[in-house]
Amino acid sequence: MPEARTLGEAPGPRGHWFWGSIQERRHSPLQLFLRAHQEYGDFVRLRMGPTISLLSLTGPELIKHVLVDHADKYGKPAGLVRDAWPVLGNGLFTSSGDFWKRQRRLMQPAFHRERLAALAGSMVEATQQMLAHWRARPSPSTPLDVSAEMMHLTMGIVGRALFSTDVSGTANRVGQALTVALAETNHRILSLGLYAPDFIPTPRNRVFRRALDTLDSVIFDIISRRRAGQTQGDDLLGTLMAAQDADTGERMTDAQLRDEAMTLFLAGHETTANALSWMWHLLAQHPEVEARARAEAERVLGGRAPTAQDIPQLRYLTQVFEETMRLYPPAWITARQPVKEDVLAGVQLPASPRIVVVIPAYALHRNPRLWPDPERFDPERFSPEQSAGRPRMAYLPFGGGQRLCIGNSFALMEATLITALVLQHFRLRAVPGHAVEPEPLVTLRPRGGLPMLVEPLHASA
Known part of the structure; x- marks a missing residue:
C-alpha cells in the first residue's frame, strides 16, 4: 500500500495566502464547492484561514467511508454544535x-x-x-x-x-x-x-x-x-x-x-x-x-x-x-469532524477540531x-x-x-x-x-x- 499523504498534500485551490477560501465560503459557497470539485475531483481541501481545513467530498465511496463504514471515527463538528445549540x-x-x-x-x-x-x-x-x-x-x-x-x-x-x-x-x-x-x-x-x-x-x-x-x-x-x-x-x-x-x-x-x-x-x-x-x-x-x-x-x-x-x-x-x-x-451541506485518526482518500487525518469533512449535497x-x-x-x-x-x-x-x-x-x-x-x-x-x-x-x-x-x-x- 502506498504511504498516506499529509493534509498539506491534499488537492485543492490555494486561495488567499492567509485566508484561503474563507471569503468565498461566506459569500458564494455554492459556486466555491462546484468549481472546486470541477477542478480537483471528488476530494478537495479548502483552507479556511491559516489553521482550519474543510475536506469536501462528492464521491459516493468517500461519503460511505465517512457516514457508514467508519462513522465511529467522525462526529458532529464541535463548532456546528456550539453554533446551533441556542436554537436546537x-x-x-x-x-x-x-x-x-x-x-x-x-x-x-x-x-x-x-x-x-x-x-x-x-x-x-x-x-x-x-x-x-x-x-x-x-x-x-x-x-x-x-x-x-x-x-x-x-x-x-x-x-x-x-x-x-x-x-x-x-x-x-x-x-x-x-x-x-x-x-x-x-x-x-x-x-x-x-x-x-x-x-x-x-x-x-x-x-x-x-x-x-x-x-x-x-x-x-x-x-x-x-x-x-x-x-x-x-x-x-x-x-x-x-x-x-x-x-x-x-x-x-x-x-x-x-x-x-x-x-x-x-x-x-x-x-x-x-x-x-x-x-x-x-x-x-x-x-x-x-x-x-x-x-x-x-x-x-x-x-x-x-x-x-x-x-x-x-x-x-x-x-x-x-x-x-x-x-x-434544502439541507445542502453536511459536516463531520474526525474524532479518531483515519485515512481518507489516501490522506492521513488526525482527530482534530481544525479539520471538518463536508458533503455539499448541492455539488454532489x-x-x-x-x-x-x-x-x-x-x-x-x-x-x-x-x-x-x-x-x-x-x-x-x-x-x-x-x-x-x-x-x-x-x-x-x-x-x-x-x-x-x-x-x-x-x-x-x-x-x-x-x-x-x-x-x-x-x-x-x-x-x-x-x-x-x-x-x-x-x-x-
Whole structure:
C-alpha cells in the first residue's frame, strides 16, 4: 500500500495566502464547492484561514467511508454544535453518542408508517384551507409569495402533527422568529467562532435572544398545557412524552421535549417548505413536466382529495419532488469532524477540531459522473429503471448513514399530497423579469422569497 499523504498534500485551490477560501465560503459557497470539485475531483481541501481545513467530498465511496463504514471515527463538528445549540439544544441534530442513540430509539415509533398515514388527513385539510385562501384573494392577478405560503402551510401541518395544535395564529410571530434564529445561526457558523458571546448584550445578540424567547414561549406553553391535561392528541408530542427508556424507565424532561420538538418543528417545516418552493419554480420553467404531473394527479384521483393510500400511484409526482431535491437540496451541506485518526482518500487525518469533512449535497447532486447533464431538470432520473445501480450515497437530500433524517417519510408524504392538491386546482407561473437565486443559509431558500402568479384552473377552482 502506498504511504498516506499529509493534509498539506491534499488537492485543492490555494486561495488567499492567509485566508484561503474563507471569503468565498461566506459569500458564494455554492459556486466555491462546484468549481472546486470541477477542478480537483471528488476530494478537495479548502483552507479556511491559516489553521482550519474543510475536506469536501462528492464521491459516493468517500461519503460511505465517512457516514457508514467508519462513522465511529467522525462526529458532529464541535463548532456546528456550539453554533446551533441556542436554537436546537441537545436535540437529534446536535446530540451524539449514547444519548443520541437513546433519543432516536425513543422517537422512532412516532415515525412508523401507520402513524404517518394517520397524519395525511390533517395535511390535506391544511392544504385545502390554503387553496380556499388563494381562491378568495381580491386581486388574483397580483403575485403571491409562494415561499411564504409554503412556509405558512408546512408550519400549520407540523404544528398539528407535532402538537395537535393550530399554530397558524402565531405563524407570523413564529415564522419571523425562526427566520432571525436561522440567519443568526448561519452567521455564527460562517464566523468560525468569531462572534460576541451570548452574555454580551450586543444589538445582534438582543434580537437573537428575543427570537429564541418567542420560540421557547410557544413550545414550552404547548408542553405545559399538555402536562396539565388542558390539551390532548394522538401526536408526536404525545408519543415523545409517553416514551420510556427500556433500560432505565426514564421519560423525557421538559427541556428534552423542548429540544426535540424544536428540532422537529424546524426540520419539519423549513426544509419541506423550501423544497416545495423550488419545485413550483421548476415546474413553472418546465410546463411539459407540470402537464404530466397534473395528468397523473387527475388520472389517479379523478378530482377527489388524495389520501395516504394514493401515494404509491402518484409515482411521477414523487419523482418530481425527488428531482427538485437533487437540484435544490434544502439541507445542502453536511459536516463531520474526525474524532479518531483515519485515512481518507489516501490522506492521513488526525482527530482534530481544525479539520471538518463536508458533503455539499448541492455539488454532489451535480457530479456529472453520477448525474449526466446535471443542470437539467428531469424527474425520469428517479424512475425505477434509471435509479437501478445508482450508488446509494449519490443522492443525500435527507443525509445518510445512521443519522438519516428521521422525518424523511413524513416529508415525502406531505410533499406528494400538497403537490397533488395544488395541481388539481391551480397553475403557478413565474413573474416575468423576476430573477430567482438560491440563498445558502442553514437551509437553501429562494433569496428574497418567490413571487409567482397563482392562476385557478377552473372558474370555481
